[in-house]
Amino acid sequence: MGRDLTPPLQRALWIALLAAALFAFFVVFERVVSRLGFDFIYYIVPSEATAAERLPLSGDDRARLAIREARSFDEVRDTSPTVLVFHADAGAEASRAYLRDEYLRGTILIGVNMTPEQLAQLIEPSIATAAPPTAPLARPFYTLVTKNEGDCDDALRPGCGIYTVKAELFTGFAALTDSARAALSERLKELITPTPATARSTG
Numbered sequence: 001m002g003r004d005l006t007p008p009l010q011r012a013l014w015i016a017l018l019a020a021a022l023f024a025f026f027v028v029f030e031r032v033v034s035r036l037g038f039d040f041i042y043y044i045v046p047s048e049a050t051a052a053e054r055l056p057l058s059g060d061d062r063a064r065l066a067i068r069e070a071r072s073f074d075e076v077r078d079t080s081p082t083v084l085v086f087h088a089d090a091g092a093e094a095s096r097a098y099l100r101d102e103y104l105r106g107t108i109l110i111g112v113n114m115t116p117e118q119l120a121q122l123i124e125p126s127i128a129t130a131a132p133p134t135a136p137l138a139r140p141f142y143t144l145v146t147k148n149e150g151d152c153d154d155a156l157r158p159g160c161g162i163y164t165v166k167a168e169l170f171t172g173f174a175a176l177t178d179s180a181r182a183a184l185s186e187r188l189k190e191l192i193t194p195t196p197a198t199a200r201s202t203g
Contacts, residue, residue, distance in 0.1 A: 040066040041177065042076045044086040053087065055112060055140060061173045073098050083108040083180045085142070088118065099123055106187065108146040108180050116165055119143050130156035131165045140170040146183050162186050 045054055061067060070076050073095045076084065084099075084107055103109055103123050111119045116131035127145050147156060147163035156163045164183040170176060 039068040039079070039081070041083040041085060041173075041180065042068050042070055042079065042081045044070045044073060044076065044084070046087055046089050047071055048089060049087055053113070055085075055170055055173070055176075057173060065173055065177045067173060067177075080105075081107055082184065083110065085110040085112060085176075087112045088114050096122060103145070103147070106146065106148060108144065108183050110142050110144045110176070110180070112142050112170075113139050114143050116143050116145070116167055119145055124155070126155035126157065127165055130163065131167065134167045137167055137169060141167060142170055142176065143167045144179055144183060146187065148187055 043055070043057065057067060057069065062069075073086075077098060081102070084102060086099075086109075088111065099109065100123055109119070109123065111122070114122075115137070116134075117128045120126070120128035123145070131143075143166070145163075145165045148161050156165065164186060166179070168175075168179060
């Protein structure tokens with residue numbers, strides 16, 4: 001049947017099948033990772049962070065959304081996390097090199113109560129210029145940033161690779177996980193079906 005289709009139709013069919021597969025993957029994602037014991041999100045909560053500063057994480061959320069808490073970057077250095085959530089005071093000078101490496105690797109980084117400008121100072125200056133304008137944010141909020149591994153060398157700029165930079169209010173770990181999965185979905189689609197022309201950014 002596939003041989004009877006023209007190349008444009010074959011490509012459209014391939015993209016449709018890929019989209020269906022990605023949709024199915026994310027539908028069963030939470031159940032799979034929780035049952036198999038995978039960790040989707042590592043949430044680094046420094047010991048000096050007060051209870052009021054921490055994002056409220058229930059035991060239910062930990063199991064259902066595959067979230068693991070850590071007290072320092074040393075606990076996650078050998079884990080190759082998919083998503084890394086951290087506070088500003090956890091991003092100490094000694095951890096900048098690690099965050100930079102994870103950013104270049106394509107890890108989804110989420111800074112709690114950190115603006116894109118603050119995240120840019122910690123990781124990569126172009127994060128601030130790539131961020132869309134945002135309204136004033138009340139705590140708790142977070143900034144999410146990720147890019148395809150190796151895209152655009154270091155800097156983020158329009159027409160170069162797939163990247164996401166956005167600041168959002170924290171309304172719960174379910175919504176934060178949805179944002180992280182959406183960013184991951186963009187990266188996966190680009191890796192599987194790269195666009196031959198100028199690539200697009202997401203915000």
